[in-house]
Amino acid sequence: MYAASSREALAQARTALDSAPKADTGDQLLAVARLVGGNRELLGALTEAAVPPAQRGDVARAVLKGKVSSDAADVVAAAAGGQWSTSSDLASGIHDLGVEALLRSASAAGDADTVEDELFRLGRTVANTPELEQALSDRARSPQDRAGLIGKLIAGKVNPVTERLAVDAIERSEEKPADALARLADTAAGIGGRRVAHVRSATELSDAQRSKLAKDLEADIGSPVTLHVDIDPELLGGVVVRIGNEQIDGSVAGKFAAVRRGLR
Incomplete structure (x- = not known):
């Protein structure tokens, strides 16, 4: 859960997302979240309170120029211009906006119910298959290896948005795999106003x-x-x-x- 200032910063960045609910934008935001979360120097530059918000946004645009779409850069710049409670909240916020962009793209394509149902059923499958849940939870494996495992299991069998979100959740989340997937299903329902x-x-x-x-x-x-x-x-x-x-x-x-x- 975000503290008040981070919730405000997230809401501010969401206004930029309103014009970019595309799957590609979502994918790029998830990649940026990984980049920012793994680079302390960049994270610090994008959250330095002494630097005016517009300048932090300019830093984000400069770093991302030619690497992501203008839509994704606009969202990240808007996020960098916010006042986050902690620097790590910025990376988490960009990630959450990426998830939201993917879910909105599914909704625009008429696939919202399908994605929500698939995420829920996948979470139940993992929860009811001890060997699979153990493999996806095994910290001796790299995050990429665990993500690759779920990716191989569902590739071509679910909606592309479901696949992207499930792979990201297994790679990034510290929760139990089944819980992470269930939370995604809840988020999908919330995007649809349910x-x-x-x-x-x-x-x-x-x-x-x-x-x-x-x-x-x-x-x-x-x-x-x-x-x-x-x-x-x-x-x-x-x-x-x-x-x-x-x-x-x-x-x-x-x-x-x-x-x-x-x-x-």
Whole structure:
């Protein structure tokens, strides 16, 4: 999470992104984030508070001239002109803008739902395959090696934006691979203006049940909802729904637990 000043700087840079929601821009921003994050001297030059914002933006443009598109350079220059809480937040912010650009490009192409669903399912696959999760988490392997592994598994099988984001997440994130992919799926839903309902169900939900649950939740929170459903037989029956910090426990196991608490 960003502190207040970094959130403001990110919002400022996002205005430059509004005119550049292209996949190429996203790819270039992810590359710039790696460059900036790995170069302390450059990072310092782009975040030096004593230097006027416009000059920091000029430094960014000079460094990136001929290496990225003008759209990507504009976004980085806008980011460099912000007041970040920490210098590392700048690299993280550029990265997040790259992810957003890729997701926006998918939305513009009509592929937003596909990318979100693929990221969620890929995260579940990793979580439910211990050998794969261990290989993707193995710090004895280089980040590039781990990223190459997930890339080989999904190449040509998912949307290109899904592939780019998944490979980047495995290479860059310090989270568990399944968690990083799940967070990306949530971000994808947010780009589309939807809230994510994390649902645990004792059994697979039918299309009709999914539709009714989504409509009921949308009516309750006043916002479009996308369901991310996991099967958990230990619930015995019913569902548990989490949206943000709120949880609704309608499972049989949850009702038994409530009865037991009432008997104490």
